[in-house]
Amino acid sequence: MKNTALTQFRDTGTLYLSAPEAAELVRRLGLPHCLQHMAQHIRADFLRWADFDKTARVAAHSKDGVIELMPVADDHRYSFKYVNGHPGNTRFGMSTVMAFGVLADVDTGAPLFLSELTLTTALRTAAMSALAAQTLARPDSRVMALIGNGAQSEFQALAFQHLVGITCLRVYDVDPAASAKLVANLQGSGLHITVCQSTAEAVKGADIVTTVTADKAMALILTPEMMEPGMHLNAVGGDCPGKTELHGDILDAAKVFVEYEPQSRVEGEIQHQPADFAVTELWQVLRGERAGRDSAEQVTVFDSVGFALEDFSALRFMMDSAVRLGMGERIALIPQLADPKNLFGMLAAPVSVSARLEQIATTAQ
Amino acid sequence: MKNTALTQFRDTGTLYLSAPEAAELVRRLGLPHCLQHMAQHIRADFLRWADFDKTARVAAHSKDGVIELMPVADDHRYSFKYVNGHPGNTRFGMSTVMAFGVLADVDTGAPLFLSELTLTTALRTAAMSALAAQTLARPDSRVMALIGNGAQSEFQALAFQHLVGITCLRVYDVDPAASAKLVANLQGSGLHITVCQSTAEAVKGADIVTTVTADKAMALILTPEMMEPGMHLNAVGGDCPGKTELHGDILDAAKVFVEYEPQSRVEGEIQHQPADFAVTELWQVLRGERAGRDSAEQVTVFDSVGFALEDFSALRFMMDSAVRLGMGERIALIPQLADPKNLFGMLAAPVSVSARLEQIATTAQ
Numbered sequence: 001m002k003n004t005a006l007t008q009f010r011d012t013g014t015l016y017l018s019a020p021e022a023a024e025l026v027r028r029l030g031l032p033h034c035l036q037h038m039a040q041h042i043r044a045d046f047l048r049w050a051d052f053d054k055t056a057r058v059a060a061h062s063k064d065g066v067i068e069l070m071p072v073a074d075d076h077r078y079s080f081k082y083v084n085g086h087p088g089n090t091r092f093g094m095s096t097v098m099a100f101g102v103l104a105d106v107d108t109g110a111p112l113f114l115s116e117l118t119l120t121t122a123l124r125t126a127a128m129s130a131l132a133a134q135t136l137a138r139p140d141s142r143v144m145a146l147i148g149n150g151a152q153s154e155f156q157a158l159a160f161q162h163l164v165g166i167t168c169l170r171v172y173d174v175d176p177a178a179s180a181k182l183v184a185n186l187q188g189s190g191l192h193i194t195v196c197q198s199t200a201e202a203v204k205g206a207d208i209v210t211t212v213t214a215d216k217a218m219a220l221i222l223t224p225e226m227m228e229p230g231m232h233l234n235a236v237g238g239d240c241p242g243k244t245e246l247h248g249d250i251l252d253a254a255k256v257f258v259e260y261e262p263q264s265r266v267e268g269e270i271q272h273q274p275a276d277f278a279v280t281e282l283w284q285v286l287r288g289e290r291a292g293r294d295s296a297e298q299v300t301v302f303d304s305v306g307f308a309l310e311d312f313s314a315l316r317f318m319m320d321s322a323v324r325l326g327m328g329e330r331i332a333l334i335p336q337l338a339d340p341k342n343l344f345g346m347l348a349a350p351v352s353v354s355a356r357l358e359q360i361a362t363t364a365q
Numbered sequence: 366m367k368n369t370a371l372t373q374f375r376d377t378g379t380l381y382l383s384a385p386e387a388a389e390l391v392r393r394l395g396l397p398h399c400l401q402h403m404a405q406h407i408r409a410d411f412l413r414w415a416d417f418d419k420t421a422r423v424a425a426h427s428k429d430g431v432i433e434l435m436p437v438a439d440d441h442r443y444s445f446k447y448v449n450g451h452p453g454n455t456r457f458g459m460s461t462v463m464a465f466g467v468l469a470d471v472d473t474g475a476p477l478f479l480s481e482l483t484l485t486t487a488l489r490t491a492a493m494s495a496l497a498a499q500t501l502a503r504p505d506s507r508v509m510a511l512i513g514n515g516a517q518s519e520f521q522a523l524a525f526q527h528l529v530g531i532t533c534l535r536v537y538d539v540d541p542a543a544s545a546k547l548v549a550n551l552q553g554s555g556l557h558i559t560v561c562q563s564t565a566e567a568v569k570g571a572d573i574v575t576t577v578t579a580d581k582a583m584a585l586i587l588t589p590e591m592m593e594p595g596m597h598l599n600a601v602g603g604d605c606p607g608k609t610e611l612h613g614d615i616l617d618a619a620k621v622f623v624e625y626e627p628q629s630r631v632e633g634e635i636q637h638q639p640a641d642f643a644v645t646e647l648w649q650v651l652r653g654e655r656a657g658r659d660s661a662e663q664v665t666v667f668d669s670v671g672f673a674l675e676d677f678s679a680l681r682f683m684m685d686s687a688v689r690l691g692m693g694e695r696i697a698l699i700p701q702l703a704d705p706k707n708l709f710g711m712l713a714a715p716v717s718v719s720a721r722l723e724q725i726a727t728t729a730q
Contacts, residue, residue: 010457010458010459018696018697018698019697019698019699019711020697020700020711023700023711023712026712027712031712053425055423058423058434058436060418060436060438060443060471062438062440062471062472064471064472064473065472065473065474066474067436067438067443067471067474069423069434071425071432071434073425073427073432075427078425078432080434082467082469082476084469084473084475086472086473086474090705090706092375093375093705094375094473094475094705095699095702095705095708096705098474098475098476098699100698100699102447104432104447104449106425106427106429106432107427107429107430107451108429108430108449108451108457109430109431109432109449109450109451109454109463110449110459110463111447111463111465116698116699116700118699118700118708119700119708119711119712122708122709150706151705151706151708151709152708154709155709178706181704181706181707185707185709185710185713331381331383332383332384332385332481333383333384333481334460334463334481334483335385335388335460335481335483335484336384337460339546340454340455340458340459340460340461341455341515341516341543341546342516342546342550343460343483343484343487343516343520344487344516344518344519344520344550345550346384346385346388346484347388347392347396347484
């Protein structure tokens with residue numbers, strides 16, 4: 001596969017998957033299939049955690065938001081994601097989070113695959129959450145509270161339905177229109193959905209609580225009195241310095257799992273906890289090296305911030321799927337040179353028929 | 366301009382300039398024009414050095430090469446470049462260096478412009494070298510030695526001809542085929558070119574010495590006995606840890622200028638000098654805050670490694686030019702959502718006519 005991808009790059013350029021094509025790819029394969037396979041790709045990559053060159057993301061903060069680059073690599077493939085976070089964007093009719101990324105060949109540096117990652121990030125985040133819950137939640141979990149019904153909420157709902165076995169959703173958002181949108185989008189999904197009037201009402205009796213709120217600095221979405229024995233908390237919305245969703249006492253009383261500890265200490269729910277606050281990296285649980293949930297009564301927390309390796313896995317899945325389905329188009333992001341030592345040579349001759357015709361037309365005038 | 370670019374992004378997507386189109390753009394405007402304007406853009410950005418959020422590049426090293434991300438931002442624009450360095454790539458018919466990059470809007474995170482940067486990097490590096498020489502070389506410089514006649518050499522030659530006033534080139538490469546390629550490419554340029562048999566022969570009597578060799582770890586391209594009073598050295602090829610071109614004694618006897626000191630201490634010719642070795646950042650000279658050349662006899666060295674801000678300037682120039690010439694194409698790298706809070710909605714309907722027809726065909730079967 002690896003050499004095939006490189007040969008295709010050399011012969012025809014970088015494979016590019018646009019946002020509309022990514023959506024079409026997901027429709028063709030089906031969202032449950034994509035969530036399932038993305039979770040499998042993430043699991044496979046997390047199981048070989050030590051193979052990866054990991055770095056915390058590189059962030060450029062400004063007054064209205066942040067732009068981040070998230071690179072990661074193993075011996076064969078390199079990936080990075082560009083992603084922004086600008087809570088005010090919806091005022092301009094733009095998404096809060098926009099993303100794209102590249103999968104490249106480590107041996108040559110060739111950018112094999114350029115893809116939209118706005119939609120894909122929503123899928124991989126949901127797949128990651130479901131993978132963590134498969135490992136950490138009680139196996140008999142059927143009821144999930146979903147707090148925050150924004151852009152990511154439906155993906156979380158369907159990932160937990162298809163990968164974890166959730167049948168009942170109890171949803172709440174400060175904006176009733178968001179919940180109404182979720183209900184409309186999930187019509188026909190088979191999920192039994194109850195719209196609640198408060199977080200406390202939604203959380204009551206839930207086996208799993210997913211928080212995926214945005215836009216709120218140091219919000220206290222979940223407080224200790226809402227907790228019930230054996231709950232699994234999937235805390236997705238707290239993902240940058242100053243942005244958290246859980247009361248500190250919840251973390252103190254629970255067993256907390258993270259993706260990549262150095263990044264989570266800065267960005268996650270645990271950012272307000274002491275530096276020696278005990279956490280377990282999820283890959284250790286997946287590999288059977290450390291325990292997950294210790295008892296049916298324990299409260300577990302997946303303090304998710306999103307790690308570059310998940311995008312690496314997602315890009316692998318999207319590229320393999322696009323190649324298999326013959327989707328995407330080849331683009332000349334990198335020059336195809338007859339002689340790679342002669343870069344200047346590409347200025348010598350017109351490269352396109354249209355340019356040549358234009359030149360002829362100009363000469364004829 | 367700024368709001369126009371954002372409006373165009375919202376209405377029609379990211380502007381994409383492929384490698385063939387970048388070459389066409391350079392042909393249309395003329396290489397001298399592009400070099401001139403790129404140098405002006407770099408100068409303008411270097412003059413407002415303090416406005417930029419600067420970081421050293423993020424590198425992923427592997428056994429055959431390196432892949433780097435180079436981000437930089439001011440209050441309005443953010444850019445990053447992806448660039449690799451794999452000296453063995455020419456064996457596979459691929460370029461040693463391949464690059465692309467993005468210019469984004471800081472207020473919203475929108476990726477306004479995606480461009481090839483393989484060709485563009487060669488132009489911006491040459492423009493940067495010429496800008497430094499305009500500032501540091503003796504004004505009466507007419508003869509340049511050009512050591513290393515690879516992919517970047519012609520761009521350096523033409524930048525120094527058109528921006529610095531060089532009329533005579535003395536070229537040398539360990540590979541005679543490289544020099545022959547350079548001579549062929551520069552036929553009709555008006556430059557008087559002498560192919561030499563050694564570095565020493567080429568350097569003798571030169572006003573400016575440009576070294577742009579590749580592939581050699583800790584090479585000693587220039588040695589102290591080759592130096593003549595008043596020379597300006599444009600050291601381009603030494604640009605990563607373990608890759609240098611100048612003998613340390615040359616640096617000790619000369620006045621050394623760099624782009625961004627923290628990066629140059631690691632990557633530049635000065636990587637082997639003590640941590641307190643005196644250097645001057647070029648922006649300080651451009652702003653008149655520190656002296657350039659102190660006398661006609663002094664040897665000056667521009668220890669160039671390539672800094673993210675030069676790519677920022679280059680991306681600005683290429684985007685403005687592409688917009689002005691109506692070049693490039695708009696791509697849907699980011700979803701255009703009717704309701705930005707409803708990302709899930711993009712999965713609801715087929716997005717293309719072909720997909721719709723396919724669906725109809727499938728249903729009809």
